[in-house]
Amino acid sequence: xxxxxxxxxxxxxxxxxxxxxxxALTGAGVRVRRLDDPADSAIRDALDDRNDQIDRVVVIxxxxxxxxRIALVxxxxxxxxxxxxxxxxxxxxxxxxxxxDNVQVLSMADIVAPALAGLCFDPELLWVSRGSAGVEGIAAxxxxxxxxxxxRTAPRRTRRMxxxxxxxxxxxxxxxxxxxxxxxxxxxxxVLETLVTMIEGGESLIDAFYTVxxxxxxxxxxxxxxxxxxxxxxFSAIAMLATLGFxxxxxxxxxxxxxxxxxxxxxxxxxxxxRDHVVVVGLGQVGLxxxxxxxxxxxxxxxxxxxPDAKNVTRGKDLRIPVVVGSGASQGVLRRLSIDGARALAxxxxxxxxxxxxxxxxxxxRDDLTVVLRAGSGEAASETQSLxxxxxxxxxxxxxxxxxxxxxxxxxxxxxxxxxxxxYLVDEQRNVEPFVRAPAGC
Numbered sequence: 001x002x003x004x005x006x007x008x009x010x011x012x013x014x015x016x017x018x019x020x021x022x023x024a025l026t027g028a029g030v031r032v033r034r035l036d037d038p039a040d041s042a043i044r045d046a047l048d049d050r051n052d053q054i055d056r057v058v059v060i061x062x063x064x065x066x067x068x069r070i071a072l073v074x075x076x077x078x079x080x081x082x083x084x085x086x087x088x089x090x091x092x093x094x095x096x097x098x099x100x101d102n103v104q105v106l107s108m109a110d111i112v113a114p115a116l117a118g119l120c121f122d123p124e125l126l127w128v129s130r131g132s133a134g135v136e137g138i139a140a141x142x143x144x145x146x147x148x149x150x151x152r153t154a155p156r157r158t159r160r161m162x163x164x165x166x167x168x169x170x171x172x173x174x175x176x177x178x179x180x181x182x183x184x185x186x187x188x189x190x191v192l193e194t195l196v197t198m199i200e201g202g203e204s205l206i207d208a209f210y211t212v213x214x215x216x217x218x219x220x221x222x223x224x225x226x227x228x229x230x231x232x233x234x235f236s237a238i239a240m241l242a243t244l245g246f247x248x249x250x251x252x253x254x255x256x257x258x259x260x261x262x263x264x265x266x267x268x269x270x271x272x273x274x275r276d277h278v279v280v281v282g283l284g285q286v287g288l289x290x291x292x293x294x295x296x297x298x299x300x301x302x303x304x305x306x307x308p309d310a311k312n313v314t315r316g317k318d319l320r321i322p323v324v325v326g327s328g329a330s331q332g333v334l335r336r337l338s339i340d341g342a343r344a345l346a347x348x349x350x351x352x353x354x355x356x357x358x359x360x361x362x363x364x365x366r367d368d369l370t371v372v373l374r375a376g377s378g379e380a381a382s383e384t385q386s387l388x389x390x391x392x393x394x395x396x397x398x399x400x401x402x403x404x405x406x407x408x409x410x411x412x413x414x415x416x417x418x419x420x421x422x423x424y425l426v427d428e429q430r431n432v433e434p435f436v437r438a439p440a441g442c
Contacts, residue, residue: 007031008053009408010046012038012070013060017086017108020401021060021408024435028405040073047078056082058408064089068096075100084408088285104407106414108400109289114426115399115417116286117293119372119392120278120344122150127417127426130296136430138417145419145432182250186243190216193239197224200232216243270320273300275341280304281328281358282349283312286374286396290346291321302337304328306349329357331365344370347391359391399423402435 007030011022014036025032033054035042047054057074061067064087071085083103087093093105118125118137126145127138137150190212198208201224214220215236225236277300280287287303294301301321305313308325316323326333328347339345345362347355352375359371371391395418402423403416413425416435423435 007055007409008033010035010054010057011060012043012057012074013086015060015062016397017401017404018060020397021058021404022401024402024405025408028409028435030405030409043070043073044077047074047081054078054081056084056408058404059083059085060404061086064092068092071096071100071103075103082408084404086404106404106407107285107289108396109285111400111403111415112286112394112396113289113293114415115394116290116346116348116372116374116396117297118417119370119394120290120294120346121297121299123344123370123392125150126419126424127415128297129293129415131430135297138424138426138430138432140419145417145424147430147432177253178249179253182246182248182253185246186250189239189242189246193236193243196232196235197222200224200228215240269295270317270322272302272322272324272337274338276300276343277302277338277341279328279334279337279339279342279345279362281345281347282355282374283310283316283323284348284350285312287346287348288312288315288321290348291316292319295321299343304333304337329354329361331361334362334365339365339369342366342369344372345391346372346374348372348374348396350374363391394418406435 009025009030010033011018011025012035013021018034018036022032022034033046035046038046047057057078059067059070059074061070067085067087071083074081074083080102083100085096085103085105086107087096087105088107088109093107097103097105114127114129118128121128121135122137122139125137125139125148128150129136135150137148138145139148140146141148194205194209194212197203197212198205201208201211203211203224208224211220211222211224215222222236225233228236278294279302280291280294281304283291283303283305287305291301291303303316303321303323304326305316305323306325306327307313313323313325324333324337328334328349334345339362345358347358347362349355349358352373355373355375359373362369362371373391373393375393375395399416399418403411403413403425406413406416406425411425412427414428415426416423417426418424424432425435426432
């Protein structure tokens with residue numbers, strides 16, 4: 001994307017994303033005025049009618065309410081000025097766009113999620129998303145990023161049934177295991193006793209089941225056992241005691257799951273997957289959007305979050321994304337998440353060193369696992385990668401900051417991805433173009 005003008009941009013924001021955006025704007029030959037955490041009066045001074053230098057405004061904040069407030073102040077002070085704002089919540093973003101005509105809203109999580117998901121979906125992909133025609137990807141073809149159609153990965157119905165049964169007989173958390181053991185034991189004893197009663201007592205299947213059911217709920221005797229051989233009486237007594245025990249186990253598991261809030265399920269989308277899934281460690285804004293995108297692509301996903309009080313834990317539960325509370329750097333947790341059968345692991349916490357620890361732990365269990373790391377400047381991760389080969393690194397601030405800079409200068413891009421030292425922009429029509437920096441000295 002070449003820059004033909006030399007505008008003034010007012011950048012309001014503090015933090016690594018604002019720093020990366022300022023760097024990209026300056027690298028494109030744009031003059032930037034920076035306000036880190038300004039009061040309303042400072043914004044009014046910067047946008048005063050006598051100061052006609054500012055051509056457009058970029059507002060960056062980790063907090064949606066702060067971005068929203070600053071955007072409304074800017075619109076009040078200088079109505080109609082082109083305005084780019086970062087907001088994570090899609091409802092809040094839609095409300096702002098409906099209120100202010102000249103505003104464009106993006107979020108770092110939406111910008112970088114396709115670049116992270118591409119590697120998780122297929123190590124050969126640079127970028128992947130879901131469009132109106134299905135799954136759409138970008139890969140390197142003859143040394144250049146080209147649009148490709150990834151192979152369909154959504155499991156067939158028979159495979160989904162098998163995976164559901166697998167999740168049922170191998171549940172993740174203890175209460176689910178207690179519940180399943182009690183249920184399967186209860187049903188197993190009931191079926192076995194029905195078959196034995198049918199054979200020994202010469203009864204039909206319906207009559208035998210009716211007799212056993214009466215005994216199980218203690219509303220009637222088993223006439224076949226009363227008049228049967230000693231071994232049959234002994235078998236019937238053991239079956240009644242076993243049924244009582246399994247019923248107690250089932251009740252304990254059921255009560256535990258009803259009374260305690262659970263972040264994973266036993267069946268369905270909220271069950272922890274066991275095969276061909278992606279483990280996403282870190283359920284911040286980037287992690288949540290990555291989970292949502294992978295699920296839209298038909299890839300089973302499970303998220304790991306160390307802080308049980310994190311805001312997006314509740315959001316993940318509402319979206320029926322299985323969330324496991326624990327440390328992604330723990331090999332015990334990773335084993336329980338069936339890392340041996342996983343498609344990929346994405347370490348996307350906000351702590352770069354923690355992401356490295358997670359990647360090293362995962363590679364310690366399985367050295368051929370596809371690992372994607374979220375990095376900031378990428379310096380520590382790059383050094384570790386050169387020593388241990390921990391995985392593929394994505395500088396999320398660099399990607400998002402460059403896309404925001406391009407959009408502020410008129411690009412229609414919504415996401416981007418890196419390739420061979422160049423950041424490529426992708427718009428809603430899946431057109432790809434490189435972000436071109438200005439020559440040195442310009």
